[in-house]
Amino acid sequence: MISRGLDEDGYIAREGSLERVPPEFGPVVDAARERIAAAFDPARLHSAYLYGSIPRGTAVPGVSDLDLLLALRHEPTPEDRAGADAVGAALDAAFPQVDGVGVLLFDVDTLLSELERHDLGWFVACLCTPLLGEDLGALLPRYRPTSLLARETNGDLALALPRWRERLATDAESRLTMLSRAVSRRLVRTGFTLVMPRWNGWTSDLTASAEAFAVHYPGRAEQMRLAAAVARTPTTDRATLAVLIDDLAPWLAAEYTAVHGQKAPRP
Known part of the structure; x- marks a missing residue:
């Protein structure tokens, strides 16, 4: 079961x-x-x-x-x-x-x-x-939903932020759908793995991921629900993307590092 x-x-x-x-x-x-x-x-x-x-x-x-x-x-x-x-x-x-x-x-x-x-x-x-x-x-070994797994899967969110900001400022509208999908999916996955050890489980479902996060971070719940909605239906609205990239993302990166640490550097 x-x-x-x-x-x-x-x-x-x-x-x-x-x-x-x-x-x-x-x-x-x-x-x-x-x-x-x-x-x-x-x-x-x-x-x-x-x-x-x-x-x-x-x-x-x-x-x-x-x-x-x-x-x-x-x-x-x-x-x-x-x-x-x-x-x-x-x-x-x-x-x-x-x-x-x-x-x-x-x-x-x-x-x-x-x-x-x-x-x-x-x-x-x-x-x-x-x-x-x-x-x-x-x-490969079997895996539990641990802080180590959280750190090594998504503990490098901060590295993506400069590239996202540059693309938000310079990408043509026709490319914003692709950016919004990539950003929102990454944020929902990271938000979920932030709380994964406390939730004690795994899901790839976007809605379930956002709601698991919301239980522990109610002050950021609506932003994460927005990310899940954009992941399902990408947008070209720069104001919406700015909320995700300039507000939710840097907070999430800092909180993730504080809770789980940073991912081991790759060559």
């Missing part, structure tokens, strides 16, 4: 599976498997994974995007990136069910490294659903 995203032993349960993929997205997943296998031979590709709303079973046709992670046997090259981009573009063009395709590329050594044990490693083990190849999750 799973309660608040935890298994009966109190570890975070893997949140997705191929069995949960909605029927409308079955052909998309099948095509992704085929196109990845055709573009990356076994000498390059160790394994491939789905993550996000499609394997969680909450995807909405025409609204949700397709999220993929490819684990390579070597550090990704420009050719690997070009191949992944081509796969993503082909899937996006072929299937109106998805609104965009994103493909992450990492090498196996990085995903299994000690530095990434509580970030990318946790991501693969708990948030990714195996699609092709041998599951790296079998080589």
Whole structure:
């Protein structure tokens, strides 16, 4: 039995599976498997994974995007990136069910490294659903909703703020939808993981994440609910984005550091 995203032993349960993929997205997943296998031979590709709303079973046709992670046997090259981009573009063009395709590329050594044990490693083990190849999750530990996990997943929010502010000031209106989606999702995830050890569980649901945060920070509850709303329905309104980027985000970054500390620096 799973309660608040935890298994009966109190570890975070893997949140997705191929069995949960909605029927409308079955052909998309099948095509992704085929196109990845055709573009990356076994000498390059160790394994491939789905993550996000499609394997969680909450995807909405025409609204949700397709999220993929490819684990390579070597550090990704420009050719690997070009191949992944081509796969993503082909899937996006072929299937109106998805609104965009994103493909992450990492090498196996990085995903299994000690530095990434509580970030990318946790991501693969708990948030990714195996699609092709041998599951790296079998080589990773089980995870509890601890302060260490909170620190290593989202303890670097402050690093994103200068880039967000620059983009808010300079991006054309046509690009603000993309910015609002990225900012709002990041803020909701960070707000949730701030309180995750006290909530004692895991969820990727935006509304549930915002409400878990609101219990502990009622003074910032409406701003976090706004972030969750923008994550679901992106906006081009600069005033709304300014509330998130110039007010909620710096407060959240400072509070996160005070509670959990800063994420270990990456090279």
